Amino acid sequence: MERLSLDISDVWLARKRIASLIKKTPLVKSTELSRCAGCPVYLKMETQHEIHAFKVRGAANKILSLNQKERARGVTTFSTGNHGMAVAWVASRLGIPAVICVSRRVPAAKTEAIQRLGGRLHIHGESQDEAEAECVRLEREEGLTVISPFDDPWVIAGQGTIGLELLEDLPELGSVIIPLSGGGLLSGIGLAVKTNRPTSRIIGVSMEGPAVMHYSLKKGKTLVMPERTTLADSLLGGLGTDNRYTFHMVGDLADQTLLVSEREIAEGIAFMLNHHRTVVEGAAATTIAAILSRKFKPDPQPVVLILSGANLDPSTLFQAVRMAANHTKDPV
Structure with missing residues:
Protein backbone atom coordinates (compact mmCIF):
# COMPACT_ATOMS: atom_id res chain seq x y z
CA MET A 1 0.00 0.00 0.00
CA GLU A 2 1.35 3.42 -0.97
CA ARG A 3 2.23 5.58 2.01
CA LEU A 4 0.97 9.16 2.10
CA SER A 5 3.70 10.58 4.34
CA LEU A 6 7.47 10.56 4.55
CA ASP A 7 9.79 11.34 7.46
CA ILE A 8 13.40 11.00 8.49
CA SER A 9 12.94 7.41 9.66
CA ASP A 10 12.30 6.47 6.00
CA VAL A 11 15.70 7.92 5.07
CA TRP A 12 17.49 5.93 7.78
CA LEU A 13 15.70 2.77 6.64
CA ALA A 14 16.73 3.52 3.05
CA ARG A 15 20.33 3.83 4.10
CA LYS A 16 20.23 0.39 5.68
CA ARG A 17 18.33 -1.14 2.75
CA ILE A 18 20.68 0.07 -0.01
CA ALA A 19 23.97 -0.48 1.85
CA SER A 20 24.75 -3.70 -0.03
CA LEU A 21 24.60 -1.91 -3.40
CA ILE A 22 25.46 1.75 -2.76
CA LYS A 23 28.69 3.09 -1.29
CA LYS A 24 29.24 6.46 0.35
CA THR A 25 30.56 9.12 -2.04
CA PRO A 26 33.38 11.59 -1.26
CA LEU A 27 32.96 15.18 -0.10
CA VAL A 28 35.80 17.26 -1.56
CA LYS A 29 36.73 20.86 -0.75
CA SER A 30 37.22 23.14 -3.77
CA THR A 31 39.90 25.76 -3.14
CA GLU A 32 39.00 27.65 -6.31
CA LEU A 33 35.24 27.82 -5.62
CA SER A 34 35.88 28.69 -1.97
CA ARG A 35 37.94 31.66 -3.13
CA CYS A 36 35.19 32.72 -5.52
CA ALA A 37 32.41 32.42 -2.93
CA GLY A 38 34.32 33.81 0.03
CA CYS A 39 33.40 30.78 2.17
CA PRO A 40 34.27 27.08 2.26
CA VAL A 41 32.75 25.27 -0.75
CA TYR A 42 32.58 21.47 -0.93
CA LEU A 43 31.66 19.14 -3.79
CA LYS A 44 29.54 16.05 -3.12
CA MET A 45 30.84 13.63 -5.72
CA GLU A 46 27.71 11.71 -6.74
CA THR A 47 29.53 11.24 -10.05
CA GLN A 48 31.46 8.37 -8.46
CA HIS A 49 28.68 5.79 -8.37
CA GLU A 50 29.00 2.91 -10.82
CA ILE A 51 26.48 4.59 -13.15
CA HIS A 52 28.08 8.03 -12.47
CA ALA A 53 24.85 9.56 -11.10
CA PHE A 54 22.96 9.88 -7.80
CA LYS A 55 19.81 8.28 -9.22
CA VAL A 56 21.03 4.82 -8.26
CA ARG A 57 20.22 5.55 -4.59
CA GLY A 58 16.50 6.08 -5.08
CA ALA A 59 16.18 3.33 -7.68
CA ALA A 60 17.86 0.84 -5.36
CA ASN A 61 15.66 1.75 -2.39
CA LYS A 62 12.45 1.40 -4.41
CA ILE A 63 13.34 -1.83 -6.21
CA LEU A 64 14.63 -3.48 -3.04
CA SER A 65 11.29 -2.68 -1.37
CA LEU A 66 9.34 -4.77 -3.93
CA ASN A 67 7.94 -8.17 -3.03
CA GLN A 68 8.85 -11.33 -4.92
CA LYS A 69 5.78 -11.28 -7.18
CA GLU A 70 6.49 -7.69 -8.21
CA ARG A 71 10.13 -8.51 -8.91
CA ALA A 72 9.14 -11.52 -11.02
CA ARG A 73 6.79 -9.44 -13.20
CA GLY A 74 9.51 -6.87 -13.82
CA VAL A 75 9.81 -3.10 -13.58
CA THR A 76 9.54 -0.13 -15.92
CA THR A 77 10.37 3.54 -15.72
CA PHE A 78 10.47 6.78 -17.69
CA SER A 79 13.60 8.86 -17.65
CA THR A 80 15.76 11.60 -19.15
CA GLY A 81 18.61 9.11 -18.91
CA ASN A 82 20.26 8.76 -15.51
CA HIS A 83 17.27 7.26 -13.70
CA GLY A 84 16.82 4.79 -16.54
CA MET A 85 20.45 3.78 -16.18
CA ALA A 86 19.99 3.43 -12.43
CA VAL A 87 16.92 1.20 -12.77
CA ALA A 88 18.63 -0.93 -15.42
CA TRP A 89 21.74 -1.37 -13.24
CA VAL A 90 19.88 -2.21 -10.02
CA ALA A 91 17.44 -4.53 -11.81
CA SER A 92 20.30 -6.34 -13.53
CA ARG A 93 22.08 -6.86 -10.21
CA LEU A 94 18.91 -8.38 -8.74
CA GLY A 95 17.92 -10.43 -11.80
CA ILE A 96 14.77 -8.39 -12.48
CA PRO A 97 13.55 -7.58 -16.05
CA ALA A 98 13.49 -3.82 -16.71
CA VAL A 99 11.92 -1.75 -19.51
CA ILE A 100 13.17 1.84 -19.77
CA CYS A 101 11.01 4.42 -21.56
CA VAL A 102 12.75 7.54 -22.88
CA SER A 103 11.90 10.30 -25.31
CA ARG A 104 13.81 11.01 -28.51
CA ARG A 105 15.53 13.92 -26.71
CA VAL A 106 17.61 11.64 -24.49
CA PRO A 107 21.26 11.70 -25.66
CA ALA A 108 22.71 8.62 -27.33
CA ALA A 109 25.37 8.28 -24.62
CA LYS A 110 22.63 7.60 -22.09
CA THR A 111 20.41 5.35 -24.22
CA GLU A 112 23.42 3.23 -25.16
CA ALA A 113 24.40 2.98 -21.50
CA ILE A 114 20.89 1.85 -20.55
CA GLN A 115 21.15 -1.00 -23.05
CA ARG A 116 24.67 -1.94 -21.91
CA LEU A 117 23.37 -2.14 -18.34
CA GLY A 118 20.70 -4.63 -19.37
CA GLY A 119 17.61 -2.46 -19.75
CA ARG A 120 15.13 -3.01 -22.60
CA LEU A 121 14.80 0.39 -24.24
CA HIS A 122 11.53 1.93 -25.46
CA ILE A 123 11.97 5.26 -27.29
CA HIS A 124 8.65 7.08 -27.34
CA GLY A 125 7.65 10.70 -28.01
CA GLU A 126 9.40 14.04 -27.76
CA SER A 127 9.20 14.64 -24.00
CA GLN A 128 9.46 12.89 -20.67
CA ASP A 129 5.69 13.25 -20.26
CA GLU A 130 5.17 11.21 -23.44
CA ALA A 131 7.67 8.62 -22.24
CA GLU A 132 5.71 8.46 -18.97
CA ALA A 133 2.52 7.68 -20.92
CA GLU A 134 4.27 4.69 -22.53
CA CYS A 135 5.44 3.57 -19.11
CA VAL A 136 1.87 3.70 -17.76
CA ARG A 137 0.71 1.60 -20.72
CA LEU A 138 3.28 -1.05 -19.91
CA GLU A 139 2.14 -1.06 -16.29
CA ARG A 140 -1.48 -1.53 -17.38
CA GLU A 141 -0.94 -4.08 -20.14
CA GLU A 142 2.05 -6.08 -18.91
CA GLY A 143 1.77 -5.74 -15.14
CA LEU A 144 5.17 -4.12 -14.72
CA THR A 145 5.84 -2.04 -11.60
CA VAL A 146 6.61 1.62 -12.32
CA ILE A 147 9.76 2.97 -10.64
CA SER A 148 9.09 6.72 -10.61
CA PRO A 149 12.09 8.98 -11.31
CA PHE A 150 11.20 11.30 -8.42
CA ASP A 151 7.62 11.37 -7.10
CA ASP A 152 7.77 8.29 -4.91
CA PRO A 153 8.47 8.06 -1.16
CA TRP A 154 10.99 5.22 -1.51
CA VAL A 155 12.86 7.08 -4.27
CA ILE A 156 12.88 10.33 -2.26
CA ALA A 157 14.12 8.51 0.84
CA GLY A 158 16.91 6.90 -1.18
CA GLN A 159 18.11 10.28 -2.42
CA GLY A 160 17.88 11.55 1.15
CA THR A 161 20.76 9.28 2.15
CA ILE A 162 23.02 11.91 0.54
CA GLY A 163 21.87 14.34 3.24
CA LEU A 164 22.81 11.90 6.02
CA GLU A 165 26.30 11.58 4.55
CA LEU A 166 26.66 15.37 4.37
CA LEU A 167 25.76 15.77 8.04
CA GLU A 168 28.30 13.09 9.00
CA ASP A 169 31.14 14.65 7.02
CA LEU A 170 30.27 18.33 7.49
CA PRO A 171 27.97 18.82 10.50
CA GLU A 172 28.47 22.59 10.37
CA LEU A 173 27.15 22.89 6.78
CA GLY A 174 25.33 26.11 6.05
CA SER A 175 23.83 25.67 2.56
CA VAL A 176 23.29 22.88 0.07
CA ILE A 177 22.91 23.76 -3.63
CA ILE A 178 21.01 21.07 -5.51
CA PRO A 179 20.09 20.59 -9.19
CA LEU A 180 16.30 20.89 -9.41
CA SER A 181 13.97 19.18 -11.88
CA GLY A 182 11.21 16.88 -10.62
CA GLY A 183 12.38 17.53 -7.08
CA GLY A 184 13.18 14.05 -5.75
CA LEU A 185 16.80 14.93 -5.02
CA LEU A 186 16.00 18.22 -3.27
CA SER A 187 13.11 16.66 -1.34
CA GLY A 188 15.26 13.84 0.00
CA ILE A 189 18.32 15.92 0.88
CA GLY A 190 16.16 18.72 2.23
CA LEU A 191 14.26 16.33 4.49
CA ALA A 192 17.45 14.80 5.90
CA VAL A 193 19.29 18.10 6.37
CA LYS A 194 16.44 20.28 7.64
CA THR A 195 15.28 17.64 10.14
CA ASN A 196 18.72 17.56 11.74
CA ARG A 197 19.93 21.11 11.06
CA PRO A 198 16.91 23.42 10.55
CA THR A 199 19.04 26.54 10.08
CA SER A 200 20.71 25.17 6.94
CA ARG A 201 19.62 26.61 3.62
CA ILE A 202 18.41 24.42 0.78
CA ILE A 203 18.85 25.99 -2.68
CA GLY A 204 17.47 24.52 -5.91
CA VAL A 205 19.00 25.49 -9.24
CA SER A 206 17.65 24.89 -12.75
CA MET A 207 18.41 25.99 -16.29
CA GLU A 208 16.64 28.96 -17.82
CA GLY A 209 13.73 27.95 -20.06
CA PRO A 210 11.59 24.90 -19.20
CA ALA A 211 12.36 24.93 -15.43
CA VAL A 212 9.01 23.39 -14.57
CA MET A 213 9.41 23.11 -10.79
CA HIS A 214 10.73 26.66 -10.45
CA TYR A 215 7.79 28.19 -12.33
CA SER A 216 5.24 25.83 -10.77
CA LEU A 217 6.30 26.98 -7.31
CA LYS A 218 5.87 30.60 -8.37
CA LYS A 219 2.37 29.87 -9.73
CA GLY A 220 1.39 27.73 -6.76
CA LYS A 221 0.34 24.82 -8.97
CA THR A 222 1.98 22.22 -11.20
CA LEU A 223 2.51 23.42 -14.76
CA VAL A 224 3.14 21.69 -18.07
CA MET A 225 5.86 23.29 -20.21
CA PRO A 226 7.29 22.26 -23.59
CA GLU A 227 10.81 20.88 -23.49
CA ARG A 228 13.66 22.43 -25.43
CA THR A 229 17.29 21.57 -25.99
CA THR A 230 19.60 22.40 -23.08
CA LEU A 231 23.05 21.46 -21.83
CA ALA A 232 21.30 20.34 -18.64
CA ASP A 233 19.25 17.63 -20.37
CA SER A 234 18.89 15.65 -17.12
CA LEU A 235 16.74 18.50 -15.76
CA LEU A 236 14.17 18.24 -18.54
CA GLY A 237 10.71 16.84 -17.88
CA GLY A 238 7.54 17.73 -16.06
CA LEU A 239 6.32 17.02 -12.54
CA GLY A 240 4.26 13.98 -13.48
CA THR A 241 0.59 13.61 -14.31
CA ASP A 242 -0.44 13.36 -10.64
CA ASN A 243 2.33 14.78 -8.45
CA ARG A 244 1.77 13.69 -4.84
CA TYR A 245 5.02 14.42 -3.03
CA THR A 246 7.78 16.49 -4.56
CA PHE A 247 5.87 19.66 -5.51
CA HIS A 248 4.76 20.20 -1.92
CA MET A 249 8.01 18.97 -0.38
CA VAL A 250 10.16 21.29 -2.51
CA GLY A 251 7.79 24.14 -1.66
CA ASP A 252 8.24 23.42 2.05
CA LEU A 253 11.97 22.66 2.06
CA ALA A 254 13.58 24.96 -0.54
CA ASP A 255 14.68 28.33 0.81
CA GLN A 256 15.32 29.59 -2.74
CA THR A 257 15.31 28.43 -6.35
CA LEU A 258 17.64 29.94 -8.96
CA LEU A 259 17.96 29.84 -12.74
CA VAL A 260 21.24 29.83 -14.66
CA SER A 261 21.78 30.42 -18.37
CA GLU A 262 23.16 27.99 -20.94
CA ARG A 263 26.38 30.02 -21.08
CA GLU A 264 26.71 29.83 -17.30
CA ILE A 265 26.16 26.08 -17.37
CA ALA A 266 28.84 25.77 -20.07
CA GLU A 267 31.23 27.77 -17.89
CA GLY A 268 30.47 25.41 -14.99
CA ILE A 269 31.34 22.38 -17.11
CA ALA A 270 34.55 24.04 -18.33
CA PHE A 271 35.47 25.13 -14.80
CA MET A 272 35.27 21.59 -13.45
CA LEU A 273 37.36 20.34 -16.34
CA ASN A 274 39.98 23.08 -15.93
CA HIS A 275 40.28 23.20 -12.14
CA HIS A 276 39.30 19.73 -10.98
CA ARG A 277 40.03 17.62 -14.08
CA THR A 278 36.51 16.28 -13.66
CA VAL A 279 33.76 15.84 -16.25
CA VAL A 280 30.28 16.74 -15.03
CA SER A 308 24.60 14.95 -9.50
CA GLY A 309 26.05 13.17 -12.53
CA ALA A 310 28.83 12.80 -15.08
CA ASN A 311 27.04 11.17 -18.01
CA LEU A 312 27.93 13.78 -20.58
CA ASP A 313 27.86 13.06 -24.29
CA PRO A 314 31.30 13.92 -25.80
CA SER A 315 29.74 16.22 -28.40
CA THR A 316 27.97 18.13 -25.62
CA LEU A 317 31.23 18.43 -23.69
CA PHE A 318 32.96 19.92 -26.75
CA GLN A 319 30.02 22.27 -27.32
CA ALA A 320 30.14 23.48 -23.70
CA VAL A 321 33.89 24.03 -23.70
CA ARG A 322 33.68 26.02 -26.96
CA MET A 323 30.79 28.08 -25.62
CA ALA A 324 32.69 28.91 -22.45
CA ALA A 325 35.93 29.67 -24.27
CA ASN A 326 34.20 32.03 -26.71
CA HIS A 327 32.72 34.14 -23.94
CA THR A 328 35.21 35.21 -21.30
CA LYS A 329 38.18 34.00 -19.37
CA ASP A 330 37.66 31.77 -16.33
CA PRO A 331 35.44 33.69 -13.85
CA VAL A 332 37.74 32.70 -11.01
Whole structure:
Protein backbone atom coordinates (compact mmCIF):
# COMPACT_ATOMS: atom_id res chain seq x y z
CA MET A 1 0.00 0.00 0.00
CA GLU A 2 1.35 3.42 -0.97
CA ARG A 3 2.23 5.58 2.01
CA LEU A 4 0.97 9.16 2.10
CA SER A 5 3.70 10.58 4.34
CA LEU A 6 7.47 10.56 4.55
CA ASP A 7 9.79 11.34 7.46
CA ILE A 8 13.40 11.00 8.49
CA SER A 9 12.94 7.41 9.66
CA ASP A 10 12.30 6.47 6.00
CA VAL A 11 15.70 7.92 5.07
CA TRP A 12 17.49 5.93 7.78
CA LEU A 13 15.70 2.77 6.64
CA ALA A 14 16.73 3.52 3.05
CA ARG A 15 20.33 3.83 4.10
CA LYS A 16 20.23 0.39 5.68
CA ARG A 17 18.33 -1.14 2.75
CA ILE A 18 20.68 0.07 -0.01
CA ALA A 19 23.97 -0.48 1.85
CA SER A 20 24.75 -3.70 -0.03
CA LEU A 21 24.60 -1.91 -3.40
CA ILE A 22 25.46 1.75 -2.76
CA LYS A 23 28.69 3.09 -1.29
CA LYS A 24 29.24 6.46 0.35
CA THR A 25 30.56 9.12 -2.04
CA PRO A 26 33.38 11.59 -1.26
CA LEU A 27 32.96 15.18 -0.10
CA VAL A 28 35.80 17.26 -1.56
CA LYS A 29 36.73 20.86 -0.75
CA SER A 30 37.22 23.14 -3.77
CA THR A 31 39.90 25.76 -3.14
CA GLU A 32 39.00 27.65 -6.31
CA LEU A 33 35.24 27.82 -5.62
CA SER A 34 35.88 28.69 -1.97
CA ARG A 35 37.94 31.66 -3.13
CA CYS A 36 35.19 32.72 -5.52
CA ALA A 37 32.41 32.42 -2.93
CA GLY A 38 34.32 33.81 0.03
CA CYS A 39 33.40 30.78 2.17
CA PRO A 40 34.27 27.08 2.26
CA VAL A 41 32.75 25.27 -0.75
CA TYR A 42 32.58 21.47 -0.93
CA LEU A 43 31.66 19.14 -3.79
CA LYS A 44 29.54 16.05 -3.12
CA MET A 45 30.84 13.63 -5.72
CA GLU A 46 27.71 11.71 -6.74
CA THR A 47 29.53 11.24 -10.05
CA GLN A 48 31.46 8.37 -8.46
CA HIS A 49 28.68 5.79 -8.37
CA GLU A 50 29.00 2.91 -10.82
CA ILE A 51 26.48 4.59 -13.15
CA HIS A 52 28.08 8.03 -12.47
CA ALA A 53 24.85 9.56 -11.10
CA PHE A 54 22.96 9.88 -7.80
CA LYS A 55 19.81 8.28 -9.22
CA VAL A 56 21.03 4.82 -8.26
CA ARG A 57 20.22 5.55 -4.59
CA GLY A 58 16.50 6.08 -5.08
CA ALA A 59 16.18 3.33 -7.68
CA ALA A 60 17.86 0.84 -5.36
CA ASN A 61 15.66 1.75 -2.39
CA LYS A 62 12.45 1.40 -4.41
CA ILE A 63 13.34 -1.83 -6.21
CA LEU A 64 14.63 -3.48 -3.04
CA SER A 65 11.29 -2.68 -1.37
CA LEU A 66 9.34 -4.77 -3.93
CA ASN A 67 7.94 -8.17 -3.03
CA GLN A 68 8.85 -11.33 -4.92
CA LYS A 69 5.78 -11.28 -7.18
CA GLU A 70 6.49 -7.69 -8.21
CA ARG A 71 10.13 -8.51 -8.91
CA ALA A 72 9.14 -11.52 -11.02
CA ARG A 73 6.79 -9.44 -13.20
CA GLY A 74 9.51 -6.87 -13.82
CA VAL A 75 9.81 -3.10 -13.58
CA THR A 76 9.54 -0.13 -15.92
CA THR A 77 10.37 3.54 -15.72
CA PHE A 78 10.47 6.78 -17.69
CA SER A 79 13.60 8.86 -17.65
CA THR A 80 15.76 11.60 -19.15
CA GLY A 81 18.61 9.11 -18.91
CA ASN A 82 20.26 8.76 -15.51
CA HIS A 83 17.27 7.26 -13.70
CA GLY A 84 16.82 4.79 -16.54
CA MET A 85 20.45 3.78 -16.18
CA ALA A 86 19.99 3.43 -12.43
CA VAL A 87 16.92 1.20 -12.77
CA ALA A 88 18.63 -0.93 -15.42
CA TRP A 89 21.74 -1.37 -13.24
CA VAL A 90 19.88 -2.21 -10.02
CA ALA A 91 17.44 -4.53 -11.81
CA SER A 92 20.30 -6.34 -13.53
CA ARG A 93 22.08 -6.86 -10.21
CA LEU A 94 18.91 -8.38 -8.74
CA GLY A 95 17.92 -10.43 -11.80
CA ILE A 96 14.77 -8.39 -12.48
CA PRO A 97 13.55 -7.58 -16.05
CA ALA A 98 13.49 -3.82 -16.71
CA VAL A 99 11.92 -1.75 -19.51
CA ILE A 100 13.17 1.84 -19.77
CA CYS A 101 11.01 4.42 -21.56
CA VAL A 102 12.75 7.54 -22.88
CA SER A 103 11.90 10.30 -25.31
CA ARG A 104 13.81 11.01 -28.51
CA ARG A 105 15.53 13.92 -26.71
CA VAL A 106 17.61 11.64 -24.49
CA PRO A 107 21.26 11.70 -25.66
CA ALA A 108 22.71 8.62 -27.33
CA ALA A 109 25.37 8.28 -24.62
CA LYS A 110 22.63 7.60 -22.09
CA THR A 111 20.41 5.35 -24.22
CA GLU A 112 23.42 3.23 -25.16
CA ALA A 113 24.40 2.98 -21.50
CA ILE A 114 20.89 1.85 -20.55
CA GLN A 115 21.15 -1.00 -23.05
CA ARG A 116 24.67 -1.94 -21.91
CA LEU A 117 23.37 -2.14 -18.34
CA GLY A 118 20.70 -4.63 -19.37
CA GLY A 119 17.61 -2.46 -19.75
CA ARG A 120 15.13 -3.01 -22.60
CA LEU A 121 14.80 0.39 -24.24
CA HIS A 122 11.53 1.93 -25.46
CA ILE A 123 11.97 5.26 -27.29
CA HIS A 124 8.65 7.08 -27.34
CA GLY A 125 7.65 10.70 -28.01
CA GLU A 126 9.40 14.04 -27.76
CA SER A 127 9.20 14.64 -24.00
CA GLN A 128 9.46 12.89 -20.67
CA ASP A 129 5.69 13.25 -20.26
CA GLU A 130 5.17 11.21 -23.44
CA ALA A 131 7.67 8.62 -22.24
CA GLU A 132 5.71 8.46 -18.97
CA ALA A 133 2.52 7.68 -20.92
CA GLU A 134 4.27 4.69 -22.53
CA CYS A 135 5.44 3.57 -19.11
CA VAL A 136 1.87 3.70 -17.76
CA ARG A 137 0.71 1.60 -20.72
CA LEU A 138 3.28 -1.05 -19.91
CA GLU A 139 2.14 -1.06 -16.29
CA ARG A 140 -1.48 -1.53 -17.38
CA GLU A 141 -0.94 -4.08 -20.14
CA GLU A 142 2.05 -6.08 -18.91
CA GLY A 143 1.77 -5.74 -15.14
CA LEU A 144 5.17 -4.12 -14.72
CA THR A 145 5.84 -2.04 -11.60
CA VAL A 146 6.61 1.62 -12.32
CA ILE A 147 9.76 2.97 -10.64
CA SER A 148 9.09 6.72 -10.61
CA PRO A 149 12.09 8.98 -11.31
CA PHE A 150 11.20 11.30 -8.42
CA ASP A 151 7.62 11.37 -7.10
CA ASP A 152 7.77 8.29 -4.91
CA PRO A 153 8.47 8.06 -1.16
CA TRP A 154 10.99 5.22 -1.51
CA VAL A 155 12.86 7.08 -4.27
CA ILE A 156 12.88 10.33 -2.26
CA ALA A 157 14.12 8.51 0.84
CA GLY A 158 16.91 6.90 -1.18
CA GLN A 159 18.11 10.28 -2.42
CA GLY A 160 17.88 11.55 1.15
CA THR A 161 20.76 9.28 2.15
CA ILE A 162 23.02 11.91 0.54
CA GLY A 163 21.87 14.34 3.24
CA LEU A 164 22.81 11.90 6.02
CA GLU A 165 26.30 11.58 4.55
CA LEU A 166 26.66 15.37 4.37
CA LEU A 167 25.76 15.77 8.04
CA GLU A 168 28.30 13.09 9.00
CA ASP A 169 31.14 14.65 7.02
CA LEU A 170 30.27 18.33 7.49
CA PRO A 171 27.97 18.82 10.50
CA GLU A 172 28.47 22.59 10.37
CA LEU A 173 27.15 22.89 6.78
CA GLY A 174 25.33 26.11 6.05
CA SER A 175 23.83 25.67 2.56
CA VAL A 176 23.29 22.88 0.07
CA ILE A 177 22.91 23.76 -3.63
CA ILE A 178 21.01 21.07 -5.51
CA PRO A 179 20.09 20.59 -9.19
CA LEU A 180 16.30 20.89 -9.41
CA SER A 181 13.97 19.18 -11.88
CA GLY A 182 11.21 16.88 -10.62
CA GLY A 183 12.38 17.53 -7.08
CA GLY A 184 13.18 14.05 -5.75
CA LEU A 185 16.80 14.93 -5.02
CA LEU A 186 16.00 18.22 -3.27
CA SER A 187 13.11 16.66 -1.34
CA GLY A 188 15.26 13.84 0.00
CA ILE A 189 18.32 15.92 0.88
CA GLY A 190 16.16 18.72 2.23
CA LEU A 191 14.26 16.33 4.49
CA ALA A 192 17.45 14.80 5.90
CA VAL A 193 19.29 18.10 6.37
CA LYS A 194 16.44 20.28 7.64
CA THR A 195 15.28 17.64 10.14
CA ASN A 196 18.72 17.56 11.74
CA ARG A 197 19.93 21.11 11.06
CA PRO A 198 16.91 23.42 10.55
CA THR A 199 19.04 26.54 10.08
CA SER A 200 20.71 25.17 6.94
CA ARG A 201 19.62 26.61 3.62
CA ILE A 202 18.41 24.42 0.78
CA ILE A 203 18.85 25.99 -2.68
CA GLY A 204 17.47 24.52 -5.91
CA VAL A 205 19.00 25.49 -9.24
CA SER A 206 17.65 24.89 -12.75
CA MET A 207 18.41 25.99 -16.29
CA GLU A 208 16.64 28.96 -17.82
CA GLY A 209 13.73 27.95 -20.06
CA PRO A 210 11.59 24.90 -19.20
CA ALA A 211 12.36 24.93 -15.43
CA VAL A 212 9.01 23.39 -14.57
CA MET A 213 9.41 23.11 -10.79
CA HIS A 214 10.73 26.66 -10.45
CA TYR A 215 7.79 28.19 -12.33
CA SER A 216 5.24 25.83 -10.77
CA LEU A 217 6.30 26.98 -7.31
CA LYS A 218 5.87 30.60 -8.37
CA LYS A 219 2.37 29.87 -9.73
CA GLY A 220 1.39 27.73 -6.76
CA LYS A 221 0.34 24.82 -8.97
CA THR A 222 1.98 22.22 -11.20
CA LEU A 223 2.51 23.42 -14.76
CA VAL A 224 3.14 21.69 -18.07
CA MET A 225 5.86 23.29 -20.21
CA PRO A 226 7.29 22.26 -23.59
CA GLU A 227 10.81 20.88 -23.49
CA ARG A 228 13.66 22.43 -25.43
CA THR A 229 17.29 21.57 -25.99
CA THR A 230 19.60 22.40 -23.08
CA LEU A 231 23.05 21.46 -21.83
CA ALA A 232 21.30 20.34 -18.64
CA ASP A 233 19.25 17.63 -20.37
CA SER A 234 18.89 15.65 -17.12
CA LEU A 235 16.74 18.50 -15.76
CA LEU A 236 14.17 18.24 -18.54
CA GLY A 237 10.71 16.84 -17.88
CA GLY A 238 7.54 17.73 -16.06
CA LEU A 239 6.32 17.02 -12.54
CA GLY A 240 4.26 13.98 -13.48
CA THR A 241 0.59 13.61 -14.31
CA ASP A 242 -0.44 13.36 -10.64
CA ASN A 243 2.33 14.78 -8.45
CA ARG A 244 1.77 13.69 -4.84
CA TYR A 245 5.02 14.42 -3.03
CA THR A 246 7.78 16.49 -4.56
CA PHE A 247 5.87 19.66 -5.51
CA HIS A 248 4.76 20.20 -1.92
CA MET A 249 8.01 18.97 -0.38
CA VAL A 250 10.16 21.29 -2.51
CA GLY A 251 7.79 24.14 -1.66
CA ASP A 252 8.24 23.42 2.05
CA LEU A 253 11.97 22.66 2.06
CA ALA A 254 13.58 24.96 -0.54
CA ASP A 255 14.68 28.33 0.81
CA GLN A 256 15.32 29.59 -2.74
CA THR A 257 15.31 28.43 -6.35
CA LEU A 258 17.64 29.94 -8.96
CA LEU A 259 17.96 29.84 -12.74
CA VAL A 260 21.24 29.83 -14.66
CA SER A 261 21.78 30.42 -18.37
CA GLU A 262 23.16 27.99 -20.94
CA ARG A 263 26.38 30.02 -21.08
CA GLU A 264 26.71 29.83 -17.30
CA ILE A 265 26.16 26.08 -17.37
CA ALA A 266 28.84 25.77 -20.07
CA GLU A 267 31.23 27.77 -17.89
CA GLY A 268 30.47 25.41 -14.99
CA ILE A 269 31.34 22.38 -17.11
CA ALA A 270 34.55 24.04 -18.33
CA PHE A 271 35.47 25.13 -14.80
CA MET A 272 35.27 21.59 -13.45
CA LEU A 273 37.36 20.34 -16.34
CA ASN A 274 39.98 23.08 -15.93
CA HIS A 275 40.28 23.20 -12.14
CA HIS A 276 39.30 19.73 -10.98
CA ARG A 277 40.03 17.62 -14.08
CA THR A 278 36.51 16.28 -13.66
CA VAL A 279 33.76 15.84 -16.25
CA VAL A 280 30.28 16.74 -15.03
CA GLU A 281 27.06 16.87 -17.00
CA GLY A 282 25.06 20.05 -17.45
CA ALA A 283 22.66 19.34 -14.59
CA ALA A 284 25.54 19.03 -12.14
CA ALA A 285 27.21 22.13 -13.58
CA THR A 286 24.18 24.26 -12.65
CA THR A 287 25.41 24.19 -9.05
CA ILE A 288 28.87 25.36 -10.13
CA ALA A 289 27.18 28.07 -12.21
CA ALA A 290 25.25 29.31 -9.18
CA ILE A 291 28.60 30.10 -7.50
CA LEU A 292 30.50 31.42 -10.53
CA SER A 293 27.63 33.69 -11.62
CA ARG A 294 27.27 34.93 -8.03
CA LYS A 295 23.51 34.37 -8.22
CA PHE A 296 23.84 32.48 -4.96
CA LYS A 297 24.64 34.83 -2.07
CA PRO A 298 26.74 32.88 0.45
CA ASP A 299 27.28 33.50 4.14
CA PRO A 300 30.42 32.47 6.07
CA GLN A 301 29.14 28.93 6.69
CA PRO A 302 30.23 26.07 4.42
CA VAL A 303 28.36 25.43 1.17
CA VAL A 304 27.93 22.01 -0.44
CA LEU A 305 27.32 21.62 -4.18
CA ILE A 306 25.69 18.36 -5.27
CA LEU A 307 27.49 17.10 -8.38
CA SER A 308 24.60 14.95 -9.50
CA GLY A 309 26.05 13.17 -12.53
CA ALA A 310 28.83 12.80 -15.08
CA ASN A 311 27.04 11.17 -18.01
CA LEU A 312 27.93 13.78 -20.58
CA ASP A 313 27.86 13.06 -24.29
CA PRO A 314 31.30 13.92 -25.80
CA SER A 315 29.74 16.22 -28.40
CA THR A 316 27.97 18.13 -25.62
CA LEU A 317 31.23 18.43 -23.69
CA PHE A 318 32.96 19.92 -26.75
CA GLN A 319 30.02 22.27 -27.32
CA ALA A 320 30.14 23.48 -23.70
CA VAL A 321 33.89 24.03 -23.70
CA ARG A 322 33.68 26.02 -26.96
CA MET A 323 30.79 28.08 -25.62
CA ALA A 324 32.69 28.91 -22.45
CA ALA A 325 35.93 29.67 -24.27
CA ASN A 326 34.20 32.03 -26.71
CA HIS A 327 32.72 34.14 -23.94
CA THR A 328 35.21 35.21 -21.30
CA LYS A 329 38.18 34.00 -19.37
CA ASP A 330 37.66 31.77 -16.33
CA PRO A 331 35.44 33.69 -13.85
CA VAL A 332 37.74 32.70 -11.01
